[in-house]
Amino acid sequence: MADLQNTIMVIEDDPFLSSILKARFEKDGFQVIQAFNGEEALAKLRESTPGIVILDLIMPKMSGFEVLQAISLDPQLNKIPVVVVSNLGQPGDMEKAKGFGAIDYFVKMRMSIDELIVKIRDIVTKNGMK
Numbered sequence: 001m002a003d004l005q006n007t008i009m010v011i012e013d014d015p016f017l018s019s020i021l022k023a024r025f026e027k028d029g030f031q032v033i034q035a036f037n038g039e040e041a042l043a044k045l046r047e048s049t050p051g052i053v054i055l056d057l058i059m060p061k062m063s064g065f066e067v068l069q070a071i072s073l074d075p076q077l078n079k080i081p082v083v084v085v086s087n088l089g090q091p092g093d094m095e096k097a098k099g100f101g102a103i104d105y106f107v108k109m110r111m112s113i114d115e116l117i118v119k120i121r122d123i124v125t126k127n128g129m130k
Helices: 015-027 038-047 064-073 091-099 113-126
Strands: 002-011 031-035 048-055 082-086 104-107
Touching (some): 002 038, 015 113, 031 038, 048 113, 064 091, 082 091, 082 113, 091 104
């Protein structure tokens, strides 16, 4: 498993949003790994360890909650910081995600893509990347 501290994994089933996030982070000098469902995400996480994960919760094949739980239970993966970016905005959803180890939680509908990028950049910087 390669350690890719300067890499962000974007786990998002919306190809448009995923491609925007990928382009913006690559412009900032990061490598970006994309996954479009939970099963693909876990397979890629086991191949390489990104510096941070951006995770959607509503996805096909395996939900983001299931991915978070799998990450939290895996000693090879549970040190990777995970930021949830989802349309689920209920306090219970946020608590559940943080209970599984998410370091932050953003609701897509409550911010623009630019605001989201700025917030994730701040988290990435605080976690020692770039």
